[in-house]
Amino acid sequence: MAFVAMLGSIVRDGSLCVIDASGEAHHIGDGSAPKATLRLTSKLSEYTLALNPALSVGEAYMDGRLVIEDGSLYDFLDVVARNFGPAGQHPWLVFLKRLRRGLKQSNPMGRAQRNVAHHYDLSPEFYDIFLDQDRQYSCAYFKSMDETLDAAQENKKRHIAAKLCLDRPGLRVLDIGSGWGGMALYLAETFGADVTGVTLSKEQHSYSLRRAADSPASKRVRFELQDYRELEGPFDRIVSVGMFEHVGKKNYLEFFARLRALLTEDGIALVHSIGYADAPGPINPFIRKYVFPGADLPSMSEVFGAAEPNGLFVTDLEILRLHYAETLRRWRERFTARSAEVIARYDERFLRMWEFYLVLSEIGFRQRTNIVFQMQLARRIDAVPTTRDYMTDAERRLEKADKQSNDSGC
Structure with a gap:
């Protein structure tokens, strides 16, 4: 699953468990705290979450397609953020970041x-x-x-x-x-x-x-x-x-x-x-x-x-x-x-x-x-x-x- 693979390439410290739409659990990290378990309620989300996670993860949580079953939303985002250094970034995320870097808002x-x-x-x-x-x-x-x-x-x-x-x-x-x-x-x-x-x-x-x-x-x-x-x-x-x-x-x-x-x-x-x-x-x-x-x-x-x-x-x-x-x-x-x-x-x-x-x-x-x-x-x-x-x-x-x-x- 693309989303699990992406998280797996990032998370080293802390622990995540992702339960996919078929009920299979994917364990990520080293087993230490903070810990969080999230369930994906849509098969499509298993792939769309990896396309632009900076946007799509929030949308999935807001729409109920990503549900926190153990721990909290804070724990989940904390695990990702504390691992999200230059050495732990997925190549696709690096590309997306570079793509957005030139965006400049104009507010007339x-x-x-x-x-x-x-x-x-x-x-x-x-x-x-x-x-x-x-x-x-x-x-x-x-x-x-x-x-x-x-x-x-x-x-x-x-x-x-x-x-x-x-x-x-x-x-x-x-x-x-x-x-x-x-x-x-x-x-x-x-x-x-x-x-x-x-x-x-x-x-x-x-x-x-x-x-x-x-x-x-x-x-x-x-x-x-x-x-x-x-x-x-x-x-x-x-x-x-x-x-x-x-x-x-x-x-x-x-x-x-x-x-x-x-x-x-x-x-x-x-x-x-x-x-x-x-x-x-x-x-x-x-x-x-x-x-x-x-x-x-x-x-x-x-x-x-x-x-x-x-x-x-x-x-x-x-x-x-x-x-x-x-x-x-x-x-x-x-x-x-x-x-x-x-x-x-x-x-x-x-x-x-x-x-x-x-x-x-x-x-x-x-x-x-x-x-x-x-x-x-x-x-x-x-x-x-x-x-x-x-x-x-x-x-x-x-x-x-x-x-x-x-x-x-x-």
Whole structure:
């Protein structure tokens, strides 16, 4: 069977048992943990799974043609991922990877809005199933691995705010890809900034407007249903969290050109995004087709290659490694615990699609080359202090103030 042969050429550590459509069991690996048993319910799947496994394995799981009978989906994908190094790749997989390497997504304005609607305009209550109270749908920042998701997301907002160098009230801030409004509201309420948030999601926009109306900073924060390419500046600060993944590789130069045009001469920008720690490549085809159409993940060489020609200085870069793996684990656990609600709202196929997405993404950060980077940029080389002390000092002040506020019950 082609799929079994492919797995057999890859897996050395860990154990898989594949039960084919006729009931025959095929044992793969060295018998050690992690272990998983999967059953193929379709004879055709025994062959189609090998044609483009990066896409077809997820589709088979989503459609119920690949069923996990022992262990978990996480165990199965973990075994494959931890063995999927250059020495263990099947020649056909190497060929497919090379074939996809040149794929570059383009997201003109009309298409970008449709792509965003596909994912973010799901029922707002759906995201409450697994996100934190502020609906932060991006990598949290864990100061310790036993922190709660809500605490780590608060850490993330402080961490980013410290890098924006918000040293006086009234600064004009642009939030590109403002989500459900949490970051924009935090900057307006905590720093007295004048914040404009833009999103292409109608659901996110309407939710953010309701939050802004109830905010003590309601006069200093606004949300627009608008593409960042249609905006006019200037802005003293620009922040973009979890949006660069949707720009598309063909639009990277355009993104950084627009960033520079929107910044004041002494302005500062902070881009927080998922990326790859190795050579450029396309996003997983299952995630692109079913979860995030139009998405692309950059390597660092692609980001620098797009920022530099546009006259922007990269004034700071931080790589967050396992923070998103921990974020995704908490999302996955919350999602699984309330799976009955997901099925009632959608169906079992939707549940399995999202389960596969969450598991695959977490393993990408634990076993593969996925990272999160935070890149600080400026038009002037002296726009930020010459050492990083200001970031740490600001973050500690914010944490202390938040703790005092919580202790006083305010």
